[in-house]
């Protein structure tokens with residue numbers, strides 16, 4: 160699903176979404192986003208312009224919130240992977256210590272055999 164938050168337009172089709180982004184309607188809306196004060200004409204009251212801006216701002220915030228949610232999810236996945244890796248590292252370390260102990264026992268035994 161492709162959604163244009165600026166125009167409140169959504170489509171399942173990638174090519175029609177692309178066409179929408181190229182459309183005059185979308186470009187004009189985007190332009191009005193960039194220069195909200197310049198587009199103010201005497202027929203519009205100030206409060207109307209403000210309402211439009213707040214509406215667009217809340218849409219932008221909604222988009223950001225969605226992105227933050229995705230980032231938090233990613234972060235959790237990374238954290239889980241990290242914890243798993245740490246666990247594996249710890250068990251590896253323990254195994255290496257055990258192998259070290261066995262090796263020193265073997266060395267000791269072979270030294271004792273040589274002295275016989």
Ligand SMILES: [Zn+2]
Nearest residue numbers: 163165166185
């Ligand atoms: Zn649009």
